[in-house]
Amino acid sequence: EAEVAQSPRYKITEKSQAVAFWCDPISGHATLYWYRQILGQGPELLVQFQDESVVDDSQLPKDRFSAERLKGVDSTLKIQPAELGDSAMYLCASSITTGATSYEQYFGPGTRLTVT
Amino acid sequence: DAKTTQPNSMESNEEEPVHLPCNHSTISGTDYIHWYRQLPSQGPEYVIHGLTSNVNNRMASLAIAEDRKSSTLILHRATLRDAAVYYCILNDRNQFYFGTGTSLTVIP
Numbered sequence: 001e002a003e004v005a006q007s008p009r010y011k012i013t014e015k016s017q018a019v020a021f022w023c024d025p026i027s028g029h030a031t032l033y034w035y036r037q038i039l040g041q042g043p044e045l046l047v048q049f050q051d052e053s054v055v056d057d058s059q060l061p062k063d064r065f066s067a068e069r070l071k072g073v074d075s076t077l078k079i080q081p082a083e084l085g086d087s088a089m090y091l092c093a094s095s096i097t098t099g100a101t102s103y104e105q106y107f108g109p110g111t112r113l114t115v116t
Numbered sequence: 117d118a119k120t121t122q123p124n125s126m127e128s129n130e131e132e133p134v135h136l137p138c139n140h141s142t143i144s145g146t147d148y149i150h151w152y153r154q155l156p157s158q159g160p161e162y163v164i165h166g167l168t169s170n171v172n173n174r175m176a177s178l179a180i181a182e183d184r185k186s187s188t189l190i191l192h193r194a195t196l197r198d199a200a201v202y203y204c205i206l207n208d209r210n211q212f213y214f215g216t217g218t219s220l221t222v223i224p
Contacts, residue, residue, distance in 0.1 A: 004159075033212075042203055042214030043160065056211060091159050102148035102167070102207045107159030 004108035018080035025094030035091040136189040138204030148207040153200040
């Protein structure tokens, strides 16, 4: 069964350093999502791509976070500089497409970030 | 944001049915109701979704109230592997707004 791949699975970084996460969605999935999940809370959407275009990045802290999906396939989420409050699980998900109907999202295993 | 309300936690005995409720009084006519679950240290997993009619799949059943202001996820026979946090989500323009979900404990 096809899966969403994420790397690394765990990352420890010092405050003020740069960090990057990678996601490879299920083949053929046009929509890609990045979520942040703080311990004890539900995932919070950071950014949503439709192919290579950003559909929604209203919750992305753009002063330090950036996301790209250059060829409409895999994606990278970057934080620079990292802050202590960025410690969380970063989840990537993909779905077939957006549109008038509704499709399920498939989540990757996540990257656990610890900022020291 | 489309909002849902769920109990923080529920318990069930193994091999018994579980009914997980969700209130979504502000649902719009085009919002789909999705359910996901998340095991510890894993990404969320799709369970089921529907619009107006009740839905069944191999994992669960989804019962949607006639006015669509509430829904219930039904696990027909709980197993220890069903212990997880269950999220009820309204799908607005294919954007998902997760709440804090219901933590289900299954008692052997």
